[in-house]
Amino acid sequence: EAGVVQSPRYKIIEKKQPVAFWCNPISGHNTLYWYRQNLGQGPELLIRYENEEAVDDSQLPKDRFSAERLKGVDSTLKIQPAELGDSAVYLCASSLRLYSGRADTQYFGPGTRLTVL
Amino acid sequence: AQSVTQLDSQVPVFEEAPVELRCNYSSSVSVYLFWYVQYPNQGLQLLLKYLSGSTLVKGINGFEAEFNKSQTSFHLRKPSVHISDTAEYFCAVILLSGGGADGLTFGKGTHLIIQP
Numbered sequence: 266e267a268g269v270v271q272s273p274r275y276k277i278i279e280k281k282q283p284v285a286f287w288c289n290p291i292s293g294h295n296t297l298y299w300y301r302q303n304l305g306q307g308p309e310l311l312i313r314y315e316n317e318e319a320v321d322d323s324q325l326p327k328d329r330f331s332a333e334r335l336k337g338v339d340s341t342l343k344i345q346p347a348e349l350g351d352s353a354v355y356l357c358a359s360s361l362r363l364y365s366g367r368a369d370t371q372y373f374g375p376g377t378r379l380t381v382l
Numbered sequence: 383a384q385s386v387t388q389l390d391s392q393v394p395v396f397e398e399a400p401v402e403l404r405c406n407y408s409s410s411v412s413v414y415l416f417w418y419v420q421y422p423n424q425g426l427q428l429l430l431k432y433l434s435g436s437t438l439v440k441g442i443n444g445f446e447a448e449f450n451k452s453q454t455s456f457h458l459r460k461p462s463v464h465i466s467d468t469a470e471y472f473c474a475v476i477l478l479s480g481g482g483a484d485g486l487t488f489g490k491g492t493h494l495i496i497q498p
Contacts, residue, residue: 269425276478298485307386307472307488308426321485356425369421373418373425 267291269374271357279379283345287376290338290359297334298371299342300356308356314340315362344379352381384409386473388489395463396497403458403492405473413475415456416461416486417447420470429471432456443467 270289278284295316300308313321316337317368325332329348334340344351354376360369370379387406395401407413414433418426430441437449438482447458456473472487 300485305391306491307490308486309488310485313483313485315483343495357428362481369419369483370428370431373421373427375425 269357269359271355271374271377273377274375275378275380277382278347279382280349281346283343284347284379285344286342286355286357286379288340288342288357288374290340290357291361291372294359294361295337295359296353296360296362296369297340298358298360298362299332299340300358302354302356302376304353311342324327347379347381354378384411384413384475384477384487386475386487386489388471388473388492390492391490392493392495394497397465398462399458400461401463401467401494402432403471403473405456405458407454407456407473407475409454409475409477412478414478415447415449416474416476417441417445417455417458418474418488419443419470420472420491422469426472429458431441457461463494463496465496465498467494469494 267271272287297314299311302308312325312332327342332342356376358371360371385408406488416431417429420426429445430439432439432449440446445460470491472491473489
C-alpha cells in the first residue's frame, strides 16, 4: 500500500515569491492534516480537513497561507508571498476516520523542506 | 490548552544498553498519548499509542511506554538499543474531547544517539 506522497521534497525560493506544496493521502483516508516543523521543534498543526471541508484552520496564517482539498482527496498548501521565517519542513498526514471517540493513527508523508532566501 | 514536555533534547546511549526517553504532558482534560519516531529525511512513523486500558503499551521495534496518570507522564523505554534506533523521537497528545480527530500536539523531540 502506498503511503502519503508529497512533492516537491525540497524547494528553495527567494522571499516574496509564491510556493505550493502538494499532498496525496493514503487511498481512502478521509482526514488530512498539514503540519509545519521548524528546525529543532516538533510539528505544529496548520490545518485539518475532513473530506473536502477545512474543520480546523485556526493555526493557519491566513494573510499569506491558503489550502485546498478539492474532491476530498489531494491537497495543496500555498504560501504567497513567502517570508524568511517560513523556512521549515511542511508535513502532510492522513487518517481514516470511522467514528468519533477514537484516536485514529495519523500517517505522515516525508515532508517538503522549504528554504526561503 | 494542552502541552507536551520532553525534558531531554539529546540522549546518548551505548549500543545494547537500555534507554528511557521522558515525556510529560499538561492538559485540563483527558488525552490520548503517542510516540512517533523520525529517521533522517523521513516522515514520522508511529511507535505506539495509549488510548485506554493497560497502562503499559508495547509498540514496534521492541519499544514500550507506560502511562502514569498521577504524574502525567508517558515515558518510552527499550531494554537494549541498536545502532538503527538512532533517530528523533516525539511524544504527542490528542484531546479526548475532540473525539480523537484533532491535530497532534507534539513535544520538541529527543534525539537518541547510539554509540558503538
